Amino acid sequence: MSEQKRCGIIGLGRYIPTKVLTNKELEKMVDTTDEWIVTRTGIKERRIARSDEATSDMAAEAARAALKDANLTANDIDLIIVATITPDMFFPATACLVQDKLGCRTVPAFDISVACSGFIYGIAIADQFIRSGTYKHALVIAAEKLSSVTDWSDRSTCVLFGDGAGAAVLGPVKDGGILSVSLGANGKQGDLIKLPAGGSRIPPTVKSIEDKLHFIKMNGSELFKHAVRIMADAALGATQQLGLKADDIKLVIPHQANIRILKAVAKRMGLTEDKIYLNIEKYGNMSAASSAVALVEAVQEGRIKKGDKLLLDAFGGGLTWGAMVIEWSR
Ligand SMILES: CC(C)(COP(=O)(O)OP(=O)(O)OC[C@H]1O[C@@H](n2cnc3c(N)ncnc32)[C@H](O)[C@@H]1OP(=O)(O)O)[C@@H](O)C(=O)NCCC(=O)NCCS
Incomplete structure (x- = not known):
């Protein structure tokens, strides 16, 4: 076989x-x-x-x-x-x-x-x-x-x-590589962050531009509450598939939306804050690019070595979320 x-x-x-x-x-x-x-x-x-x-x-x-x-x-x-x-x-x-x-x-x-x-x-x-x-x-x-x-x-x-x-x-x-994946979405909460116009629902018009509907609209405080719970649950989903405990993870590379969200996620997961990689102060929220750039920089800074298990964890518009355990193989 x-x-x-x-x-x-x-x-x-x-x-x-x-x-x-x-x-x-x-x-x-x-x-x-x-x-x-x-x-x-x-x-x-x-x-x-x-x-x-x-x-x-x-x-x-x-x-x-x-x-x-x-x-x-x-x-x-x-x-x-x-x-x-x-x-x-x-x-x-x-x-x-x-x-x-x-x-x-x-x-x-x-x-x-x-x-x-x-x-x-x-x-x-x-x-x-x-x-x-x-x-x-x-x-x-x-x-x-x-x-x-x-x-x-x-x-x-x-x-x-x-x-x-x-x-x-x-x-x-x-050896190693991608060990587990946990993905999800909840379209019911899609209104919490969106770019309303420009698509087939509201094609571009002078009015849609005047109404500023071609920009990101967000209900920040509502999203904040969901982000903490969802990111922690997604992380658990990816680690529990492998029978891992939070402690088995060398470094969490999260989406960088808000430092307070990430500190709350760490607390909920029972992790010390030093296990959460942060570069939000330099770049803010770059949506999909945030966790990608964070991973690149964590590796370049020597925070991840061959054999280490890292957890990618993200949450965003849709709503969508995803977490993944990777054993570093380089
Ligand atoms: C956006 C966010 C930083 C706002 O922080 P917050 O503590 O929730 O603040 P609130 O939205 O409750 O606003 C608190 C006050 O600050 C004010 N405020 C908002 N932005 C401000 C700014 N840039 N500067 C100063 N004051 C500001 C608000 O008007 C509000 O004033 P009020 O109390 O007089 O009404 C936070 O909610 C957040 O990070 N949410 C999640 C974002 C997210 O995950 N985004 C997308 C998914 S990737």
Whole structure:
């Protein structure tokens, strides 16, 4: 009987725009303070993409870095998945644009729209194709230009978001790799965070623009409550499948929406706060790209070593959520 194939992350890369937007600069744009933003969210600054830089540009940069890290070329890639809620355009998919930019073969390429959980959903999909032997190498990219859908006059949202991209190359591994996946969604709570217009329900009109319906609308305090419970439950879902206890996890790499959410999740999981990787102060919430960039940086900083078990954990618009245990195999 042939042995079950294992799939793991064999290369990582990120792209962060150079322009920094600090809390002090936001103080000049809306009625807020550095002190409010830091204490309520943990964010000190975020990155903003150039006006000529779209999501696919950032995604391609992150993917190039991940390919280099994996010691592979664009020609080696058999599948491209881009997780984004800020695609360059409705179609073609951003993944197709990235395929072209990288010079990949005519391999399947598609986007997934699951907001902040997108990196985990993307890895979960690629994992199936690789373990089944259908494809050998997949690129999973999470990229967002949230600055393009942020209402810069709304203090309750504009202080939160930033731009960036993270990418992973997935391929067969001998040991470890992706050990468990727990995904979920609840469309009943979709109204809590959404971008109302621009689609078939409310096509763009002068009125929809005047009403600012092309920007992210969010019920922050309601989301906050759900985020803590859902992220902790998703994490339990992924660890309990393996009979693991929280202590068996070396590092949790969460979606970075709010430092208070993450501290509450740690408490609920019975983890000390040092086991939760944080980079929210530098980047804010980059939706799908947040957990991807956090993973890249945690590995680059030496926080994860071969044989360590890490937990990816995210929650976002949809609502959607996902958690995944990975045994690091590099
Ligand atoms: C958005 C968030 C930071 C707001 O923090 P909060 O403690 O819940 O704050 P509230 O929304 O209850 O607002 C408290 C007060 O601060 C004010 N406020 C909101 N944004 C502010 C800002 N940037 N600066 C100063 N005051 C602000 C509100 O107007 C409100 O004032 P009021 O009491 O006079 O009405 C928090 O709710 C959050 O992080 N939610 C989850 C976000 C999330 O998970 N997003 C998407 C999923 S990825």
